[in-house]
Amino acid sequence: MKLTVWTYEGPPHVGAMRVATAMKGLHYVLHAPQGDTYADLLFTMIERRNHRPPVTYTTFEGRDLGADTAGIFKKTCQDAYDRFKPQALIVGASCTAELIQDDPGGLAETMDIPVPVVALELPSYQRKENFGTDETFYQLVKALARPVEKTPEVTANLIGPLALGFRHRDDIEEVKGLLYEMGIGINVVAPFDATPHDLTRLGAAHVNVLMYPEHAETAARHMERTLGIPYTKTVPIGVGATHDFVAEVARLCGVEPKTDLTRLRQPWWSKSVDSTYLTGKRVFVFGDATHVKAAARIARDEMGFEVIGLGCYNREFARDIRALGKEFGLEPLITDDYLEVEKAIEDAAPEMILGTQMERHIGKRLGIPCAVISAPVHVQDFPARYSPQMGWEGANVIFDTWIHPLVMGLEEHLLAMFREDFEFHDAAGPSHHGGHAPKPVAEATTPAPVEEPAVAETPSETGSDVMVWLADAERELKKIPFFVRGKARRNTEKFAAERGVREISVDTLYEAKAHFAR
Amino acid sequence: MNRPVNLPAATCRDTPVLKERGQREVFCGLTGIIWLHRKMQDAFFLVVGSRTCAHLLQSAAGVMIFAEPRFGTAILEEGDLAGLADANDELDREVGRLLSRRPDIKQLFLVGSCPSEVIKLDLARAAERLTQMHAPHVRVLNYSGSGIETTFTQGEDACLASMVPVLPETSARELLLVGALPDVVEDQAVDLLTKMGIGPIRVLPAHRSAEAPGVGANTVFACLQPFLGDTAAALERRGARMIQAPFPFGEEGTTLWLRAIADEFGVDDATFEAVTAAPRARARTAIANASAALRGKTIFFMPDSQLEIPLARFLTRECGMEAIEIGQPYIHKGLVGPDLDLIPAGPVISEGQDVDKQLDRVRAARPDLTVCGLGLANPLEAEGLTTKWAIELVFTPVHFYDQAGDLAGLFSRPVRRRDLLKLEAAE
Numbered sequence: 001m002k003l004t005v006w007t008y009e010g011p012p013h014v015g016a017m018r019v020a021t022a023m024k025g026l027h028y029v030l031h032a033p034q035g036d037t038y039a040d041l042l043f044t045m046i047e048r049r050n051h052r053p054p055v056t057y058t059t060f061e062g063r064d065l066g067a068d069t070a071g072i073f074k075k076t077c078q079d080a081y082d083r084f085k086p087q088a089l090i091v092g093a094s095c096t097a098e099l100i101q102d103d104p105g106g107l108a109e110t111m112d113i114p115v116p117v118v119a120l121e122l123p124s125y126q127r128k129e130n131f132g133t134d135e136t137f138y139q140l141v142k143a144l145a146r147p148v149e150k151t152p153e154v155t156a157n158l159i160g161p162l163a164l165g166f167r168h169r170d171d172i173e174e175v176k177g178l179l180y181e182m183g184i185g186i187n188v189v190a191p192f193d194a195t196p197h198d199l200t201r202l203g204a205a206h207v208n209v210l211m212y213p214e215h216a217e218t219a220a221r222h223m224e225r226t227l228g229i230p231y232t233k234t235v236p237i238g239v240g241a242t243h244d245f246v247a248e249v250a251r252l253c254g255v256e257p258k259t260d261l262t263r264l265r266q267p268w269w270s271k272s273v274d275s276t277y278l279t280g281k282r283v284f285v286f287g288d289a290t291h292v293k294a295a296a297r298i299a300r301d302e303m304g305f306e307v308i309g310l311g312c313y314n315r316e317f318a319r320d321i322r323a324l325g326k327e328f329g330l331e332p333l334i335t336d337d338y339l340e341v342e343k344a345i346e347d348a349a350p351e352m353i354l355g356t357q358m359e360r361h362i363g364k365r366l367g368i369p370c371a372v373i374s375a376p377v378h379v380q381d382f383p384a385r386y387s388p389q390m391g392w393e394g395a396n397v398i399f400d401t402w403i404h405p406l407v408m409g410l411e412e413h414l415l416a417m418f419r420e421d422f423e424f425h426d427a428a429g430p431s432h433h434g435g436h437a438p439k440p441v442a443e444a445t446t447p448a449p450v451e452e453p454a455v456a457e458t459p460s461e462t463g464s465d466v467m468v469w470l471a472d473a474e475r476e477l478k479k480i481p482f483f484v485r486g487k488a489r490r491n492t493e494k495f496a497a498e499r500g501v502r503e504i505s506v507d508t509l510y511e512a513k514a515h516f517a518r
Numbered sequence: 519m520n521r522p523v524n525l526p527a528a529t530c531r532d533t534p535v536l537k538e539r540g541q542r543e544v545f546c547g548l549t550g551i552i553w554l555h556r557k558m559q560d561a562f563f564l565v566v567g568s569r570t571c572a573h574l575l576q577s578a579a580g581v582m583i584f585a586e587p588r589f590g591t592a593i594l595e596e597g598d599l600a601g602l603a604d605a606n607d608e609l610d611r612e613v614g615r616l617l618s619r620r621p622d623i624k625q626l627f628l629v630g631s632c633p634s635e636v637i638k639l640d641l642a643r644a645a646e647r648l649t650q651m652h653a654p655h656v657r658v659l660n661y662s663g664s665g666i667e668t669t670f671t672q673g674e675d676a677c678l679a680s681m682v683p684v685l686p687e688t689s690a691r692e693l694l695l696v697g698a699l700p701d702v703v704e705d706q707a708v709d710l711l712t713k714m715g716i717g718p719i720r721v722l723p724a725h726r727s728a729e730a731p732g733v734g735a736n737t738v739f740a741c742l743q744p745f746l747g748d749t750a751a752a753l754e755r756r757g758a759r760m761i762q763a764p765f766p767f768g769e770e771g772t773t774l775w776l777r778a779i780a781d782e783f784g785v786d787d788a789t790f791e792a793v794t795a796a797p798r799a800r801a802r803t804a805i806a807n808a809s810a811a812l813r814g815k816t817i818f819f820m821p822d823s824q825l826e827i828p829l830a831r832f833l834t835r836e837c838g839m840e841a842i843e844i845g846q847p848y849i850h851k852g853l854v855g856p857d858l859d860l861i862p863a864g865p866v867i868s869e870g871q872d873v874d875k876q877l878d879r880v881r882a883a884r885p886d887l888t889v890c891g892l893g894l895a896n897p898l899e900a901e902g903l904t905t906k907w908a909i910e911l912v913f914t915p916v917h918f919y920d921q922a923g924d925l926a927g928l929f930s931r932p933v934r935r936r937d938l939l940k941l942e943a944a945e
Contacts, residue, residue: 001566001592001608003616010573033632035546035665038574040893050900052893056874059542062666065636076541083874095568096632096666099599124568125596 006338008313012122013094014039015132021053022162025195027086028055029077031104032094046379047164056080070102081113088196092120118143130214130314138218144199154253155187157205160212162191166375167389174391182255203227207252213290236390237294239302266395284309284350286341286359287374289317293324295354295373309348349486369405469504476506491516528863540872543893544847546665550673552579555588557698560624560726563589567631594633605639613648624727630662669847671745671823682752688732695721697742700915713793716783733758740779745824747850764856766917768832769801797919804923809837811930815886821845821871822891822908827854831861837926841865842883904936
């Protein structure tokens with residue numbers, strides 16, 4: 001057993017639902033107890049879909065367990081086929097049904113269903129949602145895709161985008177645009193909006209664009225092996241990655257790497273002097289491996305940030321993230337325990353977090369700005385407006401999104417200059433955000449010079465020796481802008497501990513500052 | 519004098535119930551944890567289940583992410599299933615860890631799930647063992663919130679029922695109010711009853727385990743929610759007696775509920791009138807304002823919380839709506855009988871669900887308002903049907919006089935919005 005508070009990923013059958021819901025003409029019959037239908041609302045509410053997910057649940061109850069749950073499955077399967085008349089069915093078990101050991105695949109095989117029925121084996125007690133997406137799509141491709149004649153013109157399949165994907169809808173448009181500029185047409189986009197019939201035509205493409213390795217890498221490998229279609233290894237998120245992607249596609253297809261950069265504004269925005277204050281901003285990056293890899297590169301090479309921590313929650317890609325960690329000189333965090341992530345962020349004291357919905361909450365709690373770069377996300381990250389992450393427009397979107405939560409340049413200077421200002425004290429927070437109404441004047445102005453004990457009562461928690469901050473040092477520390485104060489405190493204590501200094505004075509503080517100055 | 523004078527000749531009490539089985543589009547009882555853990559401030563809810571259970575709680579709890587929420591899931595792993603690890607040892611270890619990290623926890627609920635029920639993990643025994651291990655600081659109880667046994671609000675029923683056997687014994691004549699309500703509403707109820715001279719009044723669940731009410735042969739209790747059948751039965755086993763009444767939704771429901779308790783405690787009409795006259799008038803005014811958009815409109819309830827029958831009674835009798843079908847996940851006539859008595863025969867009363875067939879009936883009837891879960895609401899809106907998502911009725915203060923207008927407002931808002939939006943040109 002493992003005590004879990006919040007999870008980054010759902011169970012694998014939710015992954016299968018994401019594939020089924022993304023497609024048309026496919027129906028999923030899920031052997032599951034009452035209550036598992038909760039997952040429907042992820043699609044109808046978070047993604048705001050205007051139809052029910054194409055999933056029928058057997059809804060067995062306690063009293064059915066001793067009796068005929070297999071019979072219930074067969075009846076549900078037949079009814080679902082009769083009602084929805086899909087081009088293909090997928091059948092499988094949720095975690096509870098896995099325990100009662102009915103075999104949905106075997107049961108469906110004994111029935112007379114005139115369309116392909118694909119059985120899913122999703123080990124609920126070992127694997128998670130992303131495995132479910134990848135495995136489901138692979139099984140569908142394996143069952144349906146056959147060698148067919150290539151299209152006369154150069155075409156690509158876009159594989160990986162699916163339901164509940166972070167910005168998948170708009171990434172598709174952006175990648176289509178990139179390919180169009182090179183004269184490459186689209187054969188099939190899958191699973192997003194594809195039908196089972198479309199999957200039978202996958203083999204006609206010249207290249208597979210693997211948009212999201214988490215969701216389609218197994219299928220991409222399978223198609224490379226059985227259909228001879230090469231697939232792209234670069235995910236075009238960020239300007240550099242998009243250039244690499246264009247070059248890779250051009251090479252695989254034997255076409256000119258043509259690009260239209262007229263809409264790309266990110267590089268100039270980042271070069272403009274207004275962005276100078278972004279230099280060396282210390283960021284912590286966490287999310288799914290694909291988006292973390294992309295974000296780390298953008299942060300370092302295209303925004304001028306310093307990446308001080310990175311990690312991912314999907315263990316399937318731990319190796320990639322370890323390699324990335326090596327490149328950045330960091331020990332990566334591979335965990336699905338959000339309390340561990342919170343701890344790591346607290347320790348690193350970054351100026352900004354790039355993460356998921358969970359990190360947004362961690363940031364809120366710690367008072368650190370955060371931008372969302374990866375699933376899981378909430379409803380506000382399925383926006384009505386066009387907002388891809390991939391390609392040129394994606395780079396523009398990312399620049400705006402990441403900059404927005406930060407205190408702006410001039411504001412940052414003024415905060416340092418007038419740090420005792422009653423409207424501009426550190427607890428006021430960024431002025432362009434709500435929820436930071438200035439505190440009442442009495443509280444915010446410099447405290448009256450009352451009699452203070454010579455020693456502040458904040459013994460440090462670091463080290464075995466109790467370390468104390470002298471009152472004037474503590475006061476000086478408070479003058480440092482709040483977003484770097486945690487780091488300053490930690491550095492000073494580290495500096496003091498290394499020198500066996502047990503009382504921190506103003507001098508210790510500035511000696512430490514000089515020591516750590518870059 | 520406050521009893522309904524013109525009871526219809528035939529009521530829904532006599533209507534044959536349409537019982538259906540098939541796919542159900544409902545939450546399981548684990549969902550109750552989301553409001554119970556806020557109400558019981560020294561309790562922790564530990565679900566013993568799968569990743570699905572953890573994902574359900576998190577999806578249903580939405581943005582309620584706390585630094586340290588007082589619920590979690592002990593996720594069963596491969597080893598637990600194969601018998602490789604002794605599930606009891608594993609559980610003891612995880613509970614020990616949890617309690618050492620959260621020393622403020624006084625009550626720990628081990629909540630059973632579908633997987634734990636299917637592998638027949640004996641959580642009742644585990645709760646006894648853990649109570650002994652962590653006595654006297656923490657008491658460990660157990661109930662099931664599994665989908666194979668409980669639907670949505672039944673989780674609260676199972677939780678409260680599990681607390682009843684360990685409530686202290688008392689011979690005092692006390693009024694016990696049963697059901698977790700928002701504090702503001704609970705205070706209003708206690709205030710009204712106190713003004714009539716009724717007391718002492720206790721509530722189940724209490725905010726803290728130290729405030730747990732006593733129960734005994736002189737206890738009388740009234741349910742605040744219609745889904746508390748097992749809790750009522752458990753209290754009756756302890757010798758307590760239930761006061762039957764319609765549930766306190768709307769002006770009429772609140773008045774009849776208060777009247778039943780007042781009668782039990784011998785409150786005279788003049789006192790009752792003096793205490794209730796002003797809030798009754800306020801409630802009537804508020805309902806009249808908020809329900810203008812609902813008059814003459816039809817409503818269809820999909821099953822969700824067991825609140826459907828009392829709410830249909832309120833909407834048909836006080837807001838002028840016409841019910842087409844009142845679907846419930848489960849009908850406990852011992853509790854909702856008085857409400858059924860007040861609804862004139864006419865609507866279909868259904869229990870259980872076969873969701874596709876029920877949706878066929880919705881589409882055929884094209885009601886003005888459909889009350890349903892979040893998995894169905896947007897798809898039905900996209901078909902041009904107006905919906906009211908049902909979960910809000912559990913999470914919003916809706917009981918008693920001063921919420922009566924808000925309750926009507928919850929139903930009228932989607933209807934008014936439909937009239938307000940002029941989006942046809944864009945579609």
